[in-house]
Amino acid sequence: DAGVIQSPRHEVTEMGQEVTLRCKPISGHNSLFWYRQTMMRGLELLIYFNNNVPIDDSGMPEDRFSAKMPNASFSTLKIQPSEPRDSAVYFCASSRQGWTEAFFGQGTRLTVV
Amino acid sequence: AQKVTQAQTEISVVEKEDVTLDCVYETRDTTYYLFWYKQPPSGELVFLIRRNSFDEQNEISGRYSWNFQKSTSSFNFTITASQVVDSAVYFCALSEAFEGGGSNYKLTFGKGTLLTVNP
Numbered sequence: 001d002a003g004v005i006q007s008p009r010h011e012v013t014e015m016g017q018e019v020t021l022r023c024k025p026i027s028g029h030n031s032l033f034w035y036r037q038t039m040m041r042g043l044e045l046l047i048y049f050n051n052n053v054p055i056d057d058s059g060m061p062e063d064r065f066s067a068k069m070p071n072a073s074f075s076t077l078k079i080q081p082s083e084p085r086d087s088a089v090y091f092c093a094s095s096r097q098g099w100t101e102a103f104f105g106q107g108t109r110l111t112v113v
Numbered sequence: 114a115q116k117v118t119q120a121q122t123e124i125s126v127v128e129k130e131d132v133t134l135d136c137v138y139e140t141r142d143t144t145y146y147l148f149w150y151k152q153p154p155s156g157e158l159v160f161l162i163r164r165n166s167f168d169e170q171n172e173i174s175g176r177y178s179w180n181f182q183k184s185t186s187s188f189n190f191t192i193t194a195s196q197v198v199d200s201a202v203y204f205c206a207l208s209e210a211f212e213g214g215g216s217n218y219k220l221t222f223g224k225g226t227l228l229t230v231n232p
Contacts, residue, residue: 100163102160104150104157104159106156107156107157
């Protein structure tokens, strides 16, 4: 079975540009998480979807960040406009239910210059 | 307050030594779940184990073992006879219900412990 698929794996963009990160969860999983990993703050939960509905977006840093899940097999995390401090590895994860083990994608390493 | 505390930032051992990674958690829920994940240098996050709050039975799986103690809110992880390939960052995580209940749970990670196993 395919795991969680994220694209792109690496993204380098200039400050001010729009960035869109994509995630395809594992088929049959109904919980989806977006995390950001930095050296300073570790793994932070940005937003959590259950059955395609955003349940908690309190971790989204500011209005420049937005996430959508139009269907059970696709989610996006958008940053507009991007800033150098957004540079991090962004992970998407999915699970069958919110309390079961989450399986992570390979991550997207974002660099904003 | 930090929900999941991994007090050891870095640990360095020599191959074949046993090593224990500590994890202390904080929750008001009676039902919650605890996890360990491994992040090798390649960067992916690999699920290792899940325990629910009602299952304090400790487990051994090959060279790995886990010690869950609700009385001290600890969920420690031990690697026996460590190997160089065990070098990674290990994360402890807590899953507890969102406010409002239901079946929505929030997975919170500790800061991680970098384990280096030297030959």
